[in-house]
Amino acid sequence: MSGSCDYDVVVAGGGLVGGSLAVALAQTDLRVALIEAVPPDSAAQPSFDDRTIALSHGSCKILQQLGLWPLLRDSVFPVERIHISEQGRFGTALIVAAEQGIAELGYVIKGRELGHALWQKIGDLPTLDVICPGTVTATSQSVSSCRSLTVATQGQERRIETQLLVVADGARSALRAALGVGASRDDYEQTAIVANVQVAKRYTGHTAYERFTPDGPLALLPGIDGRYTVVLARPSDNAEALLQLDDDNFLQVVQSCIGMRLGRLQKLGQRSSYPLELVQTAALTTSRAVMIGNAAHGLHPVAGQGFNLGLRDVASLAEILADAARSEHALDAGAESLLAEYAAWRDQDQRNVVRFTDGLIRLFGRKGRMLAAGRGLGLAAFDLFPAGKRELARQTMGLGGRVARLARGLPL
Numbered sequence: 001m002s003g004s005c006d007y008d009v010v011v012a013g014g015g016l017v018g019g020s021l022a023v024a025l026a027q028t029d030l031r032v033a034l035i036e037a038v039p040p041d042s043a044a045q046p047s048f049d050d051r052t053i054a055l056s057h058g059s060c061k062i063l064q065q066l067g068l069w070p071l072l073r074d075s076v077f078p079v080e081r082i083h084i085s086e087q088g089r090f091g092t093a094l095i096v097a098a099e100q101g102i103a104e105l106g107y108v109i110k111g112r113e114l115g116h117a118l119w120q121k122i123g124d125l126p127t128l129d130v131i132c133p134g135t136v137t138a139t140s141q142s143v144s145s146c147r148s149l150t151v152a153t154q155g156q157e158r159r160i161e162t163q164l165l166v167v168a169d170g171a172r173s174a175l176r177a178a179l180g181v182g183a184s185r186d187d188y189e190q191t192a193i194v195a196n197v198q199v200a201k202r203y204t205g206h207t208a209y210e211r212f213t214p215d216g217p218l219a220l221l222p223g224i225d226g227r228y229t230v231v232l233a234r235p236s237d238n239a240e241a242l243l244q245l246d247d248d249n250f251l252q253v254v255q256s257c258i259g260m261r262l263g264r265l266q267k268l269g270q271r272s273s274y275p276l277e278l279v280q281t282a283a284l285t286t287s288r289a290v291m292i293g294n295a296a297h298g299l300h301p302v303a304g305q306g307f308n309l310g311l312r313d314v315a316s317l318a319e320i321l322a323d324a325a326r327s328e329h330a331l332d333a334g335a336e337s338l339l340a341e342y343a344a345w346r347d348q349d350q351r352n353v354v355r356f357t358d359g360l361i362r363l364f365g366r367k368g369r370m371l372a373a374g375r376g377l378g379l380a381a382f383d384l385f386p387a388g389k390r391e392l393a394r395q396t397m398g399l400g401g402r403v404a405r406l407a408r409g410l411p412l
């Protein structure tokens, strides 16, 4: 299908999002290559680490359709309720799966386990060409209908031509910059500290907690071994001191934020930290290239939206390319019409999620009393009115706007 190019599609970046797209496109007749700089089993792999990823209902359907679920079944843990509250304020909100007519709102999984399952699947796909370790170091538009890539792999340089380059190299995307596409960067001046804790036995269950505190949000996500993952966002100038605290003192900080609703927190695991910023690409597409996942939108982890949004990028792009491959004899995967369809489809969802996550941080990050009182009443009122709650639940489940076939549990 690729005419004079080596490939129809080259995916640059085999992290959680780029790797998922490669698996999806392997279901089509397209000639696809995946290029990833850091091997999946390396300790330096930036996409697969100790962070816990909350998968929305829609994401789980996509992963099922990608054939990943049998590889994930033993690592995922269902979330049936999300409890939202604000420290020191009246009013809580509860989103319950059963009220939405489903068994679970989504699942949680360790990023490392999701990454390993993804690459196990990638290793089983005979039609997918994988270059790993391989780094795309430069790109240019060639005179033909191809984009040229320079790929550094094990001390050598290769040139590869593709109709479409998918840029999935993360929020600090060097390829986005190499394409001449700008990005806005908004530093939250917060750092997320992630660690496992044990909660009192009678509180282990299927409820995730999102707690807003004056210094930043705290999430507690349930896990398979009865342990919870803490995601504590704190002002960056205080984060180093928190990382240096001994385990008991750090647990006390978390305990003072969440109160006793999970009993006494104990047995803190290893802490890791992530500086937080909002990164938004100036354009989702440019000539024969498209930005997906964090390369398009790097978000604050509040409400666990980043990978879910990226997976919807994957489902939409895969659907557009699969449909075009079915209907066109001489497909040009990098055709402007396809890229325009992609950008039009994804733009609203991405804006909504950015507004939602960024809005939460800005709303709960302000310390005015009036706002605080309004927020408390808002949470209580929100809990009483089913329509608003249903809409939030739909967004949280990844079911807002135009929904791709994969996210509806249908084949590509």
Ligand SMILES: Cc1cc2nc3c(=O)[nH]c(=O)nc-3n(C[C@H](O)[C@H](O)[C@H](O)COP(=O)(O)OP(=O)(O)OC[C@H]3O[C@@H](n4cnc5c(N)ncnc54)[C@H](O)[C@@H]3O)c2cc1C
Pocket: 012, 013, 014, 015, 016, 017, 018, 019, 035, 036, 037, 038, 045, 046, 047, 048, 051, 052, 053, 054, 055, 134, 135, 136, 137, 168, 169, 170, 171, 174, 175, 192, 194, 231, 274, 292, 293, 294, 295, 301, 303, 304, 305, 306, 307, 308, 309, 310
């Ligand atoms: C603390 C924390 C908690 C989170 N929790 C959630 C959650 O609960 N739910 C959720 O949906 N999201 C969550 N997220 C967000 C989620 O982790 C990210 O959205 C997701 O990992 C982005 O994946 P990606 O593949 O787009 O980018 P990345 O993970 O950055 O992967 C990019 C890949 O590209 C490779 N690469 C880079 N440059 C090149 C190159 N030139 N050539 C080839 N390869 C290259 C890198 O090695 C890497 O493998 C969380 C994030 C954080 C920090």
